[in-house]
Amino acid sequence: xxxxxxxxxxxxxxxxxxxxxxxxxxxxxxxxxxxxxxxxxxxxxxxxxxxxxxxxxxxxxxxxxxxxxxxxxxxxxxxxxxxxxxxxxxxxxxxxxxxxxxxxxxxxxxxxxxxxxxxxxxxxxxxxxxxxxxxxxxxxxxxxxxxxxxxxxxxxxxxxxxxxxxxxxxxxxxxxxxxxxxxxxxxxxxxxxxxxxxxxxxxxxxxxxxxxxxxxxxxxxxxxxxxxxxxxxxxxxxxxxxxxxxxxxxxxxxxxxxxxxxxxxxxxxxxxxxxxxxxxxxxxxxxxxxxxxxxxxxxxxxxxxxxxxxxxxxxxxxxxxx
Numbered sequence: 212x213x214x215x216x217x218x219x220x221x222x223x224x225x226x227x228x229x230x231x232x233x234x235x236x237x238x239x240x241x242x243x244x245x246x247x248x249x250x251x252x253x254x255x256x257x258x259x260x261x262x263x264x265x266x267x268x269x270x271x272x273x274x275x276x277x278x279x280x281x282x283x284x285x286x287x288x289x290x291x292x293x294x295x296x297x298x299x300x301x302x303x304x305x306x307x308x309x310x311x312x313x314x315x316x317x318x319x320x321x322x323x324x325x326x327x328x329x330x331x332x333x334x335x336x337x338x339x340x341x342x343x344x345x346x347x348x349x350x351x352x353x354x355x356x357x358x359x360x361x362x363x364x365x366x367x368x369x370x371x372x373x374x375x376x377x378x379x380x381x382x383x384x385x386x387x388x389x390x391x392x393x394x395x396x397x398x399x400x401x402x403x404x405x406x407x408x409x410x411x412x413x414x415x416x417x418x419x420x421x422x423x424x425x426x427x428x429x430x431x432x433x434x435x436x437x438x439x440x441x442x443x444x445x446x447x448x449x450x451x452x453x454x455x456x457x458x459x460x461x462x463x464x465x466x467x468x469x470x471x472x473x474x475x476x477x478x479x480x481x482x483x484x485x486x487x488x489x490x491x492x493x494x495x496x497x498x499x500x501x502x503x504x505x506x507x508x509x510x511x512x513x514x515x516x517x518x519x520x521x522x523x524x525x526x527x528x529x530x531x532x533x
Contacts, residue, residue: 241404248444252313256287259336263329264316267308274301275366275531276339278330278357281306282348283390283456284397284443286313292442293347296435296512297371297523305342307333309353311452322459327356331364343527344471345369348484348509349456356462358469365471367530369523372419372477372511374484375492377461382485389417389483390457396446397453403446414440419483419509427506428514435513466495473499474526476519478507 258267269287277298281290290306298304310326311317318325330353334342343366346354351373358365377383396403396414407414415425415436428436443449473496477489486503493501502522507514 245400245445252288258314261332263332264318266329266333267314269306271304273303276303276305276342278342278344279304279306280346280350280354282350283453286449288442296516297520299524309452311455312449317451317455323352324356326353327360330357331361341366343367346373347371349374351375352461355466358471362470367526368471368473369526370475372481372484372509376488386483386485392417394453394457398450400445400447407440419481424506424508432514436510469496472530475499476502476522478504478511480506481509483509
């Protein structure tokens with residue numbers, strides 16, 4: 212007759228069972244979250260064929276038309292979220308997925324100037340001659356090109372925590388490393404899902420919000436930040452777009468040709484899209500105004516939602532046709 216199982220062996224078996232159960236729970240949670248995410252991006256959007264390939268988009272609201280340009284890791288869904296965040300009632304939101312995001316094409320050899328032409332083609336197909344443009348993060352470069360190449364289409368330009376130009380100092384090199392790390396994360400669904408849950412603080416730091424910003428978030432601000440991160444799932448249908456953003460060249464001093472009324476909203480502590488670059492854009496664009504916030508990082512739209520919304524809506528309404 213066999214004797215009792217040694218304590219060490221029993222503990223090892225229990226640990227193995229616990230690890231297996233934990234792994235099964237993680238796998239189940241991942242599959243559940245991805246199923247919801249893929250179902251979400253598969254519903255509600257339209258797609259148009261244009262000379263620049265297929266463009267996915269949504270329309271919502273009524274009133275003055277506003278083209279909402281999403282950032283890296285986004286798509287029409289991020290544009291919808293950010294549009295709801297900073298735009299009030301009385302506007303019609305047009306939210307495309309940029310090149311390589313979700314169901315929008317990525318033309319061979321395309322750059323941000325080509326994306327601007329694609330916006331114009333979308334507006335043509337929708338029968339909209341002139342829009343306010345609100346661009347977030349890495350949506351900034353293509354919005355700037357739209358204002359340069361199609362000035363008659365842009366009633367006003369609002370750049371919110373946006374990529375505009377780039378410098379060559381050490382701080383810019385750090386920002387570029389953060390962008391490269393985010394691009395790597397945004398290539399695989401499980402990689403992004405796991406990292407944003409296990410290392411949320413580190414991920415938010417890469418997203419341009421330091422520990423002080425995150426620690427100061429109130430319940431509603433934290434809810435908005437969590438929603439923004441969830442909307443980035445799934446990332447694999449956006450992977451081509453994030454790679455495009457990482458390699459495409461930013462605009463240069465030619466933005467001095469922009470004549471659209473321009474408002475730049477930026478936090479001084481944004482480590483992903485640097486405040487110094489926002490200042491440079493304001494110096495270059497004739498008549499541009501800068502609304503600077505001391506804190507908020509790259510999550511400024513969520514951290515200072517009410518103040519940012521007031522600024523955006525005032526600018527949009529001031530330059531919209533009655």
